[in-house]
Amino acid sequence: MTHNIKYILPVVCFFLLAGCKKFADVDAPSNQLSSGNVFTTDATVGAAMAGLLSTLGTSDSYQLQLGLSSFTAMTADELVFNNTSDTYDPFVKNALGANNPDVQSLWTALYEVNYQANSIIDGINKSSGAISDSVRTDALAESRFIRAFCHFYLVNIWGDVPLVTTTNVTYTKSIARSKSDSVYKQIIADLEFASANLNTNYTFSGGKKIMPNKYAAMAMLARVHLYMGHWQQAADYANTVISNGLYSLLSSDNIGTIMTENNQEAIWQLEAAFTTGYTTEGQYYLLLSPTPSYLITDQLLGAFESGDLRYSNWIGTVTVDNVTYHYPYKYKVTANNPGAAEYATYLRLAEQYLIRAEANMELNNLDAAISDINIIRNRAGLGNTTATTKDQLKLAIEKERRLELFSEYGHRWMDLKRTGRIDAVLGATKSNWSATDALYPIPLSDIHNDPNLTQNPGY
Template structure:
């Protein structure tokens, strides 16, 4: 393979308007590059420089859904025709030309380059001038925090990756993949050094804090403790429909995961919301005691690099039930994973919603005073509920217009509930199942469920799934537990829409009767083509899944150039 330099400074300045974008990807120009000089001239300039690390991450808030959620058994994407980026991930046909790995991989490195620029200028600015030394430390700490988070995503999604730690890196540094242990060592070093100079807490949760650094360190140590697969190990299973052998956990790293989780817990700065639903929506931003670190969004055209399209893509056509959402649940039976007693159910997967723009009376006094829509067969499937803008008085009611669902909701990168799950998983694998159950019971109590006397692996996996449904953790968990392939192969065929009844419009008509023919099924209008598309995606998942999907392909650059990095197995 001919190698070309991964010029990250140039990447940030590339115009990418020639690429094909979809309605969930309203891209403006890439973030501008801060002019590099030897030192900062003011505190304001120092903070402005470090702020350049965030716009690349704003571009990824909704992209993680298409890359991570769609690459599991329980999510499908109809974001365009089946040969476009989102559907290809959903069909398990991801390749090196797919936009989502291209976007995520490259913009993480753009963010890293801006972090490197900040660190270099901070190091040069210590000598003197009019700057506050505390501001220099803060800017440097924020940059190191983001760089650590960026590399954690990179190694989780791509394995061994180049470690680029300066703005003057060599061609070898830009293209040579480093061992996973070396990448994690750098992640821990960055986050540990960041934690030392960050404030204990920041009311603006998109500003890193000690709490945020400790939370991400807990996440990093848990993942590292699972002994992530090497290039050779992925290569050994890349063409087979088998998972790797079970995890042999690293005890010392599990203990570190508990240690850093406890730092967050014992800080007293965070706690679970009393009501699960209060985590979500603009009113929770910078107010929720559960939010630890978020990615700030003002929305498209509001000074935001890219609005968070989580508000749009899972609820694309709102109350038009006959259109295909860009991304959503793969099956109606996913509802059954939630107990009816589980208070997390209605905000995670909704089956009905009232349209605020269609009041049935002049002065509505309850949710039922608005027109109700049902997201169930034979019209459509359930919707993800966490990112829908809700009526401030009635959460079962939502605006029906696009203007009422702006892309201005912050991405919750990590919340206190995940810290509890991390601690519980580490304790379980340290042989402390009873203590782990006590941690999990905090989540179950809020959800309205009974306590567990002890914790099993199945219980743990269930709580991760229910608590963080569609928060872009499911693929990462399946990879850590080494259950990705088997989960797709065993769970997907259990789905209702996997049945031959949904294979085509003709097969559905044969079973349920044509519309308006007087039969029970024909008394309501149905969306036969929608279910035929779902059927196709579900069968494609089981046909195409293999060990290579433990990683995503090393993509091309934003301009379509070969990055010169050795490809992952099977691509």
């Protein structure tokens, strides 16, 4: 299916006019591409898919790129906010309230994108035979991938959440939370459908990695199975992504370009929200006025070994009044600092090596786990790991994930939770840490609007 750029702007306008909606109040207005009678040609399907990815990558980029990374990094132990305002203190201090506007915006953005995916799925399933089989199949697979992506972050940030696979407002306005296992079951079903039906290449997006392909679905399946403790499935999917020959790790010399457009390590990216080739993350993380707004914590800085290329290439420094500040520097391009175009990078190959390492460690294939850890360490300019036992390897993998994936879409926050380490780690560094802080609060306005929606403990 060809997603022509000419379709993007009108569809974006439709969705922006619709505005942000609560997940339970998502009946489509008349000015929005919707389900049912709109999909009469391949072109209208292409327009809807362009609009879906534009919402994810552009109109909701603050929440779904910067927010997914920075909010979770602050509630973990990666970032603090360096500003005279206390805007993000609740994240840093794990003192979020149920009426926090940033929590609301992240929740709403994920359900908004999920709604658009459901709208496309509904529209295609109800359409006549005017849509070609190839377009129909590809759009369904891409939409289900995006729906799985949204549910993955919802369940990992909030726990039990409403599982929304319909645009029927009569149903969704009083929907209850589903158990996490049920949400994960749907995530896996969606990703398996995507894996079975998407192409192996990026032909439909002109060679750019801005449309999920078969291996993007497999990469997400590897992650999901790891989170669920399905070690063999996680290892198998990660191995398929690593060994297919389509991707390779950037070299040590090029590690500083990890977020550049269409690089060989990227599996799934989103086109920059800005036409000059810079991302929302780059614009905000590199905002120095005169000091950075987001600072790397001392705990993260102290975890790097001497000579680690990730430190020298992915952490920026600036000295103001004899004080040195450290900030995330994976994204390097801003409006005032042009360079090679960068894309928001949601999936990249290094994570798959670490997934395979952890899965093999849990399967007692320790030599295989050590080999993958060393691949990541050697690329970072470090020697081989000294870990040999299973307990040592668990901590070694946790460390490598921390250093490789910091400030990328919540990895550290979710890793600490899924491994059961969050209370021990954050309880040791945050004086007011409580076990209930591991889940964000369900937005109060949605609880008021939905009689069956309940709050997380502690809020």
